[in-house]
Amino acid sequence: MPTNATRMAGPAIHATDPWTPGNPKKRVRHQLLSNDERAQLAKIAAIVRFEKGERIYNQGDRADAVFNIISGVVTAYRMLADGPPVMSFLYPGDLFGLTEEARYTNTARATTPVIAYKMPLQSVQRILSSSANLDVQVIVKLCDELRQAQHHAVLLVQKRAVRRLAMFLELQEHLQIARNEPISEIYLPMDRSSIADYLGITLPALSRAFRALVVKKIITTRGRHHVKVVDREAFKKMADA
Amino acid sequence: MPTNATRMAGPAIHATDPWTPGNPKKRVRHQLLSNDERAQLAKIAAIVRFEKGERIYNQGDRADAVFNIISGVVTAYRMLADGPPVMSFLYPGDLFGLTEEARYTNTARATTPVIAYKMPLQSVQRILSSSANLDVQVIVKLCDELRQAQHHAVLLVQKRAVRRLAMFLELQEHLQIARNEPISEIYLPMDRSSIADYLGITLPALSRAFRALVVKKIITTRGRHHVKVVDREAFKKMADA
DNA sequence: TTTCTTTTTTGATCGCCGTCAAAGAATACC
DNA sequence: GGTATTCTTTGACGGCGATCAAAAAAGAAA
Numbered sequence: 001m002p003t004n005a006t007r008m009a010g011p012a013i014h015a016t017d018p019w020t021p022g023n024p025k026k027r028v029r030h031q032l033l034s035n036d037e038r039a040q041l042a043k044i045a046a047i048v049r050f051e052k053g054e055r056i057y058n059q060g061d062r063a064d065a066v067f068n069i070i071s072g073v074v075t076a077y078r079m080l081a082d083g084p085p086v087m088s089f090l091y092p093g094d095l096f097g098l099t100e101e102a103r104y105t106n107t108a109r110a111t112t113p114v115i116a117y118k119m120p121l122q123s124v125q126r127i128l129s130s131s132a133n134l135d136v137q138v139i140v141k142l143c144d145e146l147r148q149a150q151h152h153a154v155l156l157v158q159k160r161a162v163r164r165l166a167m168f169l170e171l172q173e174h175l176q177i178a179r180n181e182p183i184s185e186i187y188l189p190m191d192r193s194s195i196a197d198y199l200g201i202t203l204p205a206l207s208r209a210f211r212a213l214v215v216k217k218i219i220t221t222r223g224r225h226h227v228k229v230v231d232r233e234a235f236k237k238m239a240d241a
Numbered sequence: 242m243p244t245n246a247t248r249m250a251g252p253a254i255h256a257t258d259p260w261t262p263g264n265p266k267k268r269v270r271h272q273l274l275s276n277d278e279r280a281q282l283a284k285i286a287a288i289v290r291f292e293k294g295e296r297i298y299n300q301g302d303r304a305d306a307v308f309n310i311i312s313g314v315v316t317a318y319r320m321l322a323d324g325p326p327v328m329s330f331l332y333p334g335d336l337f338g339l340t341e342e343a344r345y346t347n348t349a350r351a352t353t354p355v356i357a358y359k360m361p362l363q364s365v366q367r368i369l370s371s372s373a374n375l376d377v378q379v380i381v382k383l384c385d386e387l388r389q390a391q392h393h394a395v396l397l398v399q400k401r402a403v404r405r406l407a408m409f410l411e412l413q414e415h416l417q418i419a420r421n422e423p424i425s426e427i428y429l430p431m432d433r434s435s436i437a438d439y440l441g442i443t444l445p446a447l448s449r450a451f452r453a454l455v456v457k458k459i460i461t462t463r464g465r466h467h468v469k470v471v472d473r474e475a476f477k478k479m480a481d482a
Numbered sequence: 483t484t485t486c487t488t489t490t491t492t493g494a495t496c497g498c499c500g501t502c503a504a505a506g507a508a509t510a511c512c
Numbered sequence: 513g514g515t516a517t518t519c520t521t522t523g524a525c526g527g528c529g530a531t532c533a534a535a536a537a538a539g540a541a542a
Contacts, residue, residue, distance in 0.1 A: 075431055156441060190330060211491085
């Protein structure tokens, strides 16, 4: 019954991916690139060094470059308005420097001394725009999936069930808007059990979380699949982590 | 002080991505594709229908196709040996059918009636292999990041702190192996506070989780940055969710 | 409708973890 | 080496959610 899944990814790249952690067949970075391509990369990528503890960029900064770690460990963290931060650790070969609306969405700092490629955003965009559209489409899709997975992680580090639920409802609302569907109500096609699993809580806990939001007059429910936000301000305060 | 970040993503694709949920500028699917490319896609993609509740594929099945939703909602879930499942909900435009070693890593079922493109894996691989290597590299990297983010979600859904810690240590060990580094010990370059944030627990809770593993003689610690697994079997049982 | 099944809610108890606080260790700095 | 700072551990307490169990509601089938 319940379930649990994870945002899915693209095509079966994995099967032949030499960079996957845990994959026994390890190869040297960039081995798959031709000399030409390597040269192209070298032209746009500068090699930069950071000492232990040094900030590489700050969340909210205007994004001007993407990084690829050569050696060392980078810790990236996204601060939320309230609640714990969401962390990730980046190792050699990892790309980082995710942007949203031209700004970094997280802060990156060197946990050990770090050497990395630094690629100006402009150059990367130029190269990508010369790619086949189909490839770009796949890349865009993967970025989407990645953002979804990250959002899921942000949701799951929240400790109180009501907040997770509020964040989930807000996400569903956003997805609905993105699909140009009416938004007077939030439509939840899945059953409670699936939602509970997605939120990483149990069914009774989810039920109580719903009740809490209703009692506080933040939402109303119509049947099982429709939710209406009646106190937008309180809702945003609850959901905006 | 700690932090929180999320695995990062690729280049600033986002800024111009019309498919991003929440992006006000919504466009029609495939708008960016030329007629040629659309024709190419049509040649390999079959349109398939699933009724409400129908399984699309099962976790562990040999993967033969990737899907792209045209309409309807799909619930994907990954079952773990123990503990709750990890869920995701997929909407029109979403890709799904992630594979690992040629097998699906999760189960997908139609939550509402679903219409989707079904693309044979072979065809997708053929198209991708004809792409520029640089693009493929980016795609591979993004798949990596995605897997990492998904693993993070799998970890965060676990309810007991010791299990999250065990999963984290196992991940670090795998990453170390992938980097061809010695693995007699697990090396943790980051501080406890960062680990606690990554695990979505507090510092005291992390400290107790470490202690619990040490007391149970599953690991030993040397200084702050080195951990050794001394009871491999118990460790695996603890970590393998 | 009536019945049966599935889903959801509610209740009660327990345990883990969050929270606050302080002591103890490791590191950096002088 | 000594001091100060930072990081980590330990302790006590309370709360939230897990767990178990049962009732209620919704949906499906007859």
